Amino acid sequence: MGEHAKLTLEGKDYEFPVFIGSEGEKAIDISSLRAKTGYVTLDPAYVNTGATTSAITYLDGEQGILRYRGIPIEQLAEHSTFVETSYLLIHGHLPNKEELQQFSGLLTRHSMIHEDMKHFFDGYPQSAHPMAILSSMVCSLSAYYPESLNVYENMDIQSTRLLSKLRTIAAFSFKKSIGQPIMYPQDRLSYCENFLQMMFAVPSRDFEFDPDIVRALNILLILHADHEQNCSTSTVRLVGSSQTNLYAAMSSGILALWGPLHGGANQAVIEMLEEIQRSGMKCSEFVEKVKDKDSKIKLMGFGHRVYKTYDPRAKILKEMTDLILSKKGKSDPLLDLAKELEEAALTDPYFIERNLYPNVDFYSGILYKEMGIPINMFTVMFAIGRLPGWIAQWKEMMDDPNSKIGRPRQIYTGATEREYVAMDKR
Ligand code: ACO
Numbered sequence: 301m302g303e304h305a306k307l308t309l310e311g312k313d314y315e316f317p318v319f320i321g322s323e324g325e326k327a328i329d330i331s332s333l334r335a336k337t338g339y340v341t342l343d344p345a346y347v348n349t350g351a352t353t354s355a356i357t358y359l360d361g362e363q364g365i366l367r368y369r370g371i372p373i374e375q376l377a378e379h380s381t382f383v384e385t386s387y388l389l390i391h392g393h394l395p396n397k398e399e400l401q402q403f404s405g406l407l408t409r410h411s412m413i414h415e416d417m418k419h420f421f422d423g424y425p426q427s428a429h430p431m432a433i434l435s436s437m438v439c440s441l442s443a444y445y446p447e448s449l450n451v452y453e454n455m456d457i458q459s460t461r462l463l464s465k466l467r468t469i470a471a472f473s474f475k476k477s478i479g480q481p482i483m484y485p486q487d488r489l490s491y492c493e494n495f496l497q498m499m500f501a502v503p504s505r506d507f508e509f510d511p512d513i514v515r516a517l518n519i520l521l522i523l524h525a526d527h528e529q530n531c532s533t534s535t536v537r538l539v540g541s542s543q544t545n546l547y548a549a550m551s552s553g554i555l556a557l558w559g560p561l562h563g564g565a566n567q568a569v570i571e572m573l574e575e576i577q578r579s580g581m582k583c584s585e586f587v588e589k590v591k592d593k594d595s596k597i598k599l600m601g602f603g604h605r606v607y608k609t610y611d612p613r614a615k616i617l618k619e620m621t622d623l624i625l626s627k628k629g630k631s632d633p634l635l636d637l638a639k640e641l642e643e644a645a646l647t648d649p650y651f652i653e654r655n656l657y658p659n660v661d662f663y664s665g666i667l668y669k670e671m672g673i674p675i676n677m678f679t680v681m682f683a684i685g686r687l688p689g690w691i692a693q694w695k696e697m698m699d700d701p702n703s704k705i706g707r708p709r710q711i712y713t714g715a716t717e718r719e720y721v722a723m724d725k726r
Pocket of ligand 1: 560561562563565590591597598599600601602603604605606654656659660661
C-alpha cells in the first residue's frame with residue numbers, strides 16, 4: 301500500500317492516498333474528501349490545488365527548471381523550431397521527418413481565413429486593442445467551421461487550422477490598424493517567416509528576411525509555448541470542460557492572458573520602463589515606490605506564482621536580446637534601464653525576502669520592439685506562442701475518459717435566510 305495522509309475531523313480519522321508524480325512531486329488526493337467527510341477544501345486562487353495530472357510540461361519553481369514533454373527548455377530554444385515544438389507539445393513526441401512535413405503541410409494549407417472575415421476587421425475602431433480583435437476572431441472561426449461544434453470530430457484538423465490561422469488574424473489586425481493593405485500568407489514560407497511577411501511586407505516592395513530575427517521569433521514563441529496550469533491554461537481547461545468547441549475554449553484563454561498580471565505584463569513592462577525614462581526617475585527611487593504598498597505600483601515583469609528563482613525563460617531572453625543588439629551593433633536605452641532596474645531589485649531585501657525575480661515578460665518586450673512589433677501587439681505574440689500549449693492541454697483533457705466538467709465549490713458567507721420585504725416597508 302502506498303503512502304497515505306491522515307486527517308482527523310470531529311474526532312474521527314480519515315485516510316487519503318498520496319499521489320506521486322513522475323518527478324517526485326507529492327499531492328494528497330482529496331477527490332473523495334466531500335463524500336467521506338462532508339467537508340470541502342478552501343484554497344483561494346488555487347495556491348495549493350493540483351487541478352489535474354498532466355504529462356505535458358514539468359516546472360520546478362525552486363530550481364528554475366522547465367521541460368516540455370521531458371525536454372529542457374534550453375535545448376528546445378537552441379535546437380528546435382516553433383512548429384516542431386508545437387508538434388512535440390500536442391502529440392507528445394518529437395516528430396520524425398515525415399510527421400514534421402505533414403504537420404507543416406497542414407499549417408500551410410490552413411493559413412488563410414475566410415474572405416468574409418476580413419470585413420470584421422473594418423468594424424473595429426482604430427483604437428481597438430488587438431487582443432479584443434484576436435479573441436473575437438478566434439471565437440468567430442466556430443461560425444465558419446460548424447463541424448467544430450462536435451468537439452470530438454477532427455480534433456487534429458481543428459487545432460492545426462487554428463494554429464495556422466491565429467498568426468494570419470494577428471497580422472491582418474496589425475495591417476488594418478496602420479491602414480496598410482493586408483498581405484496574404486505564402487505557401488513557400490516557414491511559419492515564422494510567413495508571420496513576419498504578413499506583418500511587415502508591403503505589395504510595392506521586395507521583403508527581405510533577417511535570419512537572426514526569424515530565429516529570435518522562433519525562440520520567443522518556443523519559450524512561451526506552454527507553462528502548465530497557469531491562469532489562461534486553467535481557463536482553457538475549465539471552459540473546455542463543458543465540451544464547448546475548441547475555438548470558444550481558446551478564445552477564453554486569450555482573454556485570460558490579456559490581463560497585466562499574466563500575459564499583458566509584457567506590454568506593461570515597456571510602458572513602465574518608458575515612464576521611468578520619461579520621468580527621469582532613478583531605478584532606486586522606482587524600487588522604493590514599488591515597495592510602498594499604498595502606491596499600488598508593481599515592478600512589472602517581476603515575481604511569479606511558481607518560480608521562486610530566476611525564470612529560465614527570462615535568462616534565455618536576456619542573453620538573446622543582448623546577442624541580437626550586439627550583432628546589429630546597436631544598443632537600446634530601454635534594455636540598459638531594464639538591466640539597471642533588475643540589479644536594483646535583486647539587491648533589495650524586499651525582493652530577496654520574497655524571492656521575486658524577472659519573469660518571461662521582463663525582457664520579451666525589448667526584443668519584440670526590436671523586431672518592429674508595436675507595444676499593443678506584445679500580448680498577441682504571447683498568445684500565438686501559447687496556443688500549442690493550450691491545444692495540448694485541451695486535447696489531454698478531452699482524451700481523458702475520466703475528465704469531468706470543472707466546477708469548484710465555495711464557502712457561502714452571505715446572509716442566512718430572511719424574508720422578502722415589500723418596497724413601501726423598506
Ligand atoms: N512588484 C512588487 N511586489 C511584488 C511583485 C512585484 N512585481 N510581485 C509580488 N510582489 C509581492 C507582493 O506584494 C507580496 O508581498 P507581501 O507578502 O508583502 O504581501 C509578495 O510579493 C508575494 O506576491 P503575491 O502577489 O502573493 O504572489 P502571487 O503568486 O499571488 O502573484 C504575480 C504572482 C501575479 C505574477 C505577481 O508577482 C505580480 O503581480 N507580478 C507583476 C506582474 C507580472 O509580471 N505578471 C507576469 C507573470 S508571468 C506570466 O504570467 C506569463
